[in-house]
Amino acid sequence: MDPLLSGDIGFAEILIVLIKVLIAFAGLMVGVMLMVWFERKLVADMQNRIGPNRAGPFGILQTLADGIKLFFKEELSPAKSDPFVYRLAPFLALVPAFLVFSVIPIAGNFSGDNTGVVTIAGHETLMQVADPQIGILLVLAMSSIAVYGIMLAGWASGSKYPLLGSVRASAQMVSYEAALGLSIATVLLLAGALSTNLIVNEQAGGRWNLWMTGLVPFVVFLIAATAELNRPPFDLVEAEQELVGGFHTEYTALRFAMFFLAEFMNVVTMSAVIVTLFLGGPNGPLFGITGWVSDYLLPSIYFFGKLFILLFVFVWFRATLPRFRYDQLMDLGWKLLIPLSLGWFLLVATVQVSQDQGWNPIVVVTSVVVIGVLGASLLRLSIRTGNFRRTEESEEAEDSHMSPKDPGGVR
Amino acid sequence: MGYLDGFKVTLRKWAGVNTDTGRRVTTEYPEEVRPKPARFHGRHVLNRYEDGMEKCIGCELCAGVCPADCIYVRGSDNDPENPTSPGERFGFTYEINYLRCIHCDLCVEACPTQAITESKLFEFAFTNRSDAIYTKAELLVGDDGRPRQMPWENWDGGFDPAQDTSGWMRATSSGGFAEFEGLVAWAGELGYGVRAPEGGQTSEQAGAEAAAADAAEDEHGGH
Numbered sequence: 001m002d003p004l005l006s007g008d009i010g011f012a013e014i015l016i017v018l019i020k021v022l023i024a025f026a027g028l029m030v031g032v033m034l035m036v037w038f039e040r041k042l043v044a045d046m047q048n049r050i051g052p053n054r055a056g057p058f059g060i061l062q063t064l065a066d067g068i069k070l071f072f073k074e075e076l077s078p079a080k081s082d083p084f085v086y087r088l089a090p091f092l093a094l095v096p097a098f099l100v101f102s103v104i105p106i107a108g109n110f111s112g113d114n115t116g117v118v119t120i121a122g123h124e125t126l127m128q129v130a131d132p133q134i135g136i137l138l139v140l141a142m143s144s145i146a147v148y149g150i151m152l153a154g155w156a157s158g159s160k161y162p163l164l165g166s167v168r169a170s171a172q173m174v175s176y177e178a179a180l181g182l183s184i185a186t187v188l189l190l191a192g193a194l195s196t197n198l199i200v201n202e203q204a205g206g207r208w209n210l211w212m213t214g215l216v217p218f219v220v221f222l223i224a225a226t227a228e229l230n231r232p233p234f235d236l237v238e239a240e241q242e243l244v245g246g247f248h249t250e251y252t253a254l255r256f257a258m259f260f261l262a263e264f265m266n267v268v269t270m271s272a273v274i275v276t277l278f279l280g281g282p283n284g285p286l287f288g289i290t291g292w293v294s295d296y297l298l299p300s301i302y303f304f305g306k307l308f309i310l311l312f313v314f315v316w317f318r319a320t321l322p323r324f325r326y327d328q329l330m331d332l333g334w335k336l337l338i339p340l341s342l343g344w345f346l347l348v349a350t351v352q353v354s355q356d357q358g359w360n361p362i363v364v365v366t367s368v369v370v371i372g373v374l375g376a377s378l379l380r381l382s383i384r385t386g387n388f389r390r391t392e393e394s395e396e397a398e399d400s401h402m403s404p405k406d407p408g409g410v411r
Numbered sequence: 412m413g414y415l416d417g418f419k420v421t422l423r424k425w426a427g428v429n430t431d432t433g434r435r436v437t438t439e440y441p442e443e444v445r446p447k448p449a450r451f452h453g454r455h456v457l458n459r460y461e462d463g464m465e466k467c468i469g470c471e472l473c474a475g476v477c478p479a480d481c482i483y484v485r486g487s488d489n490d491p492e493n494p495t496s497p498g499e500r501f502g503f504t505y506e507i508n509y510l511r512c513i514h515c516d517l518c519v520e521a522c523p524t525q526a527i528t529e530s531k532l533f534e535f536a537f538t539n540r541s542d543a544i545y546t547k548a549e550l551l552v553g554d555d556g557r558p559r560q561m562p563w564e565n566w567d568g569g570f571d572p573a574q575d576t577s578g579w580m581r582a583t584s585s586g587g588f589a590e591f592e593g594l595v596a597w598a599g600e601l602g603y604g605v606r607a608p609e610g611g612q613t614s615e616q617a618g619a620e621a622a623a624a625d626a627a628e629d630e631h632g633g634h
Contacts, residue, residue: 048436316418
């Protein structure tokens with residue numbers, strides 16, 4: 001709970017909250033603007049191109065110019081669209097993207113006995129817009145709401161390509177949410193709390209979840225987050241070569257801009273969530289300095305530095321990897337990431353319990369390895385059997401087409 | 412690790428932007444113009460003889476051959492006292508619609524007097540449809556032999572009148588016969604005179620090759 005809101009709530013408290021909201025909102029908007037530019041420049045560099053270079057120095061104002069252009073364009077809505085849902089969908093995509101950022105601590109001193117509390121004009125508070133007890137569950141809830149934005153956009157457009165895009169989106173996001181949730185659960189096992197402040201606090205002093213959970217949840221989370229964000233190589237939702245523009249094909253002007261904004265904002269917020277969950281948030285060496293440097297300056301530098309590295313990684317993915325086929329996407333999600341994250345979750349839980357109860361580590365490790373290998377081979381066997389049966393069936397179907405009763409069978 | 416090699420490639424390109432691996436292939440177009448190919452097809456010009464007479468005789472062969480149907484020509488009889496072109500007839504109306512033209516150069520090949528050639532000018536953007544139709548006055552070269560610049564044409568990309576007009580004649584042998592490579596088979600132009608042929612194979616070499624090709628074809632046709 002934010003100490004600011006634990007006592008009486010007066011004018012000063014409301015003002016502080018308002019200022020925090022404003023800073024988060026403005027910061028996120030500017031961040032998204034820079035992210036779009038950064039992504040285009042970086043991808044251009046990786047592809048031997050120049051990238052935007054007309055608006056402002058190094059083309060840094062390109063996003064602003066695009067935004068202004070979209071703002072003044074004509075709003076069109078297809079004749080077959082459902083007017084209310086069609087207008088609602090962009091907000092359903094955009095608002096959750098903003099809300100997720102409200103639980104991200106971006107600064108504050110977490111070293112030693114400090115718990116990230118800073119004092120503004122005599123009032124103690126945390127450097128995040130809100131610190132609800134449900135904490136990280138809010139992130140999951142909001143990313144589920146964002147699926148509605150995309151699903152309804154495709155459905156309400158009254159057009160087939162957007163509908164296909166949104167069907168893909170819902171299937172993809174639902175399947176990857178499971179892996180996402182399981183790797184978050186692993187972090188929660190260590191933190192013992194849902195609050196983002198406590199999660200960050202628990203990672204103080206270099207005990208980052210990145211290695212405390214054994215790297216696997218981080219990798220799973222990174223892949224699942226890329227899929228959840230519909231970014232390449234998982235951008236089947238808006239696969240241009242197949243679906244025109246996917247769910248936002250029928251959107252123009254400001255409503256399209258909202259989807260665009262939401263997409264890039266989700267990249268920024270999801271990177272911030274990864275920083276919070278796995279990379280220790282604003283944690284970092286403070287060199288024994290106290291005061292505003294250790295409260296605001298150094299932690300925010302660490303936070304944004306980590307954020308920047310993750311954004312770079314996301315763009316790097318995009319520049320490097322070709323798009324998945326849809327069945328490969330589903331295979332990766334259901335047959336690899338979910339079992340892997342579930343197994344790792346059980347492993348971490350076992351280790352936690354064995355430490356708690358003081359069990360013999362050798363017995364624990366041996367039994368875990370045996371069970372793990374058994375489970376993995378069982379899963380592998382079942383997947384291979386399934387594959388084998390499927391190919392057999394399709395071969396049989398092909399054979400029946402080739403039979404003399406049905407010459408020149410249609411494939 | 413085969414899976415991760417791709418990441419190395421992109422990272423190398425990004426890290427080596429100023430080196431050879433990451434050398435950018437994009438040019439800053441309006442400021443930096445690449446040299447145009449020798450036979451670049453741009454917008455047309457109507458040429459004139461060295462004495463200022465028009466080459467066009469209004470025969471409409473260009474209009475006939477045009478696959479996009481974008482040329483409109485009407486001929487008229489020359490005034491014997493004050494002729495526009497040498498001979499009986501001249502091109503009275505000559506219009507090319509650049510919303511239709513595909514720059515295939517067939518009109519240039521069809522023209523018996525080399526009256527119409529394509530320049531290398533391609534940077535023109537009009538804001539209404541009537542501007543897209545170039546009339547005879549707009550296509551005909553000026554008294555100095557240079558094409559006339561329309562207000563919507565951009566010539567900043569290094570316009571060189573000697574290079575940028577009727578380049579095809581010096582690059583192509585007359586009638587497509589390689590034996591004539593290097594032989595001047597065209598009339599002079601206003602402002603430039605008779606253009607020199609471009610370098611290439613010598614006529615003896617070309618003649619020998621053509622003869623060999625003919626012989627091979629005859630043999631083939633015999634079966």
